[in-house]
Amino acid sequence: MIISIITLFPEVFTYLDFSIIQRARNKGIAEINLVNPRDFTGDKHRTVDDMPYGGGRGMVLKPEPIYKAINHVKQDERGESFVILTSPQGILFDQSIARELSLKKHLVFLCGHYEGFDERISNAADMEISIGDYVLTGGELPTQVIIDAVVRLIPGVIEQESAEKDSFSNSLLDYPHYTRPQEFEGTKVPDVLLSGHHAKIEEWRKKEAIKRTLVRRPDLLEKAHLTEEEKKILEEVLIEEMRIMEDG
Numbered sequence: 001m002i003i004s005i006i007t008l009f010p011e012v013f014t015y016l017d018f019s020i021i022q023r024a025r026n027k028g029i030a031e032i033n034l035v036n037p038r039d040f041t042g043d044k045h046r047t048v049d050d051m052p053y054g055g056g057r058g059m060v061l062k063p064e065p066i067y068k069a070i071n072h073v074k075q076d077e078r079g080e081s082f083v084i085l086t087s088p089q090g091i092l093f094d095q096s097i098a099r100e101l102s103l104k105k106h107l108v109f110l111c112g113h114y115e116g117f118d119e120r121i122s123n124a125a126d127m128e129i130s131i132g133d134y135v136l137t138g139g140e141l142p143t144q145v146i147i148d149a150v151v152r153l154i155p156g157v158i159e160q161e162s163a164e165k166d167s168f169s170n171s172l173l174d175y176p177h178y179t180r181p182q183e184f185e186g187t188k189v190p191d192v193l194l195s196g197h198h199a200k201i202e203e204w205r206k207k208e209a210i211k212r213t214l215v216r217r218p219d220l221l222e223k224a225h226l227t228e229e230e231k232k233i234l235e236e237v238l239i240e241e242m243r244i245m246e247d248g
């Protein structure tokens, strides 16, 4: 996959130089190019923003340098570029969008800044994405979050089995994990995990994942496509949790 990032602050893209994403880049699975719209201005001051029509505070990103940068990175990609704008006004990012994006050949990210960007810049985007309901000073962190979630899903980056077992791949939260020591700060590792009984362990993990999802994120269960087995476990967990509520 080729990833082009159009940003006024290329220096902040340090996260992508480490760990799993860097390994993917070294293996040639992901290629990341940073492009600064300032390099596509024509005036002495390399102006990228201007005052808003209609008045008001703050500056607005001008469309021309961004459009020139987009056209530059789209060259040689045979119309297979997918342009993403990160903004608080976008659709909420989630694991299914990450999966969809992991299939693209060329992703182009536009990082907004200042109070916003000229509305005509969003016309150049195929998708406007928000990573959550909060405002940041720029789209650089959201872009790195999205790239991290997408690149780890490309085959060959992490073990396929791990990606399939991820939280959310089945719309459920992850089950609890334990390592040594067997007892820590008065809390013991659940006996079943020491039993060596693989079927029982799988069953316990599934049940804990469903229990956690029910208690912490019931909204996820409403959208989940549960198997018949999972639905049965959910019923058990619901009854157990209701008992716990009744007992105070």
Ligand code: 4G3
Residues within 6 Å of the ligand: 086, 087, 088, 111, 112, 113, 114, 115, 116, 117, 129, 130, 131, 132, 133, 134, 135, 136, 137, 138, 139, 142
């Ligand atoms: C465009 C994205 C960009 C318009 C960007 C602000 C939060 C997110 C920006 C605008 C951002 C997010 C830059 N803040 N929730 N700030 O994904 O109003």
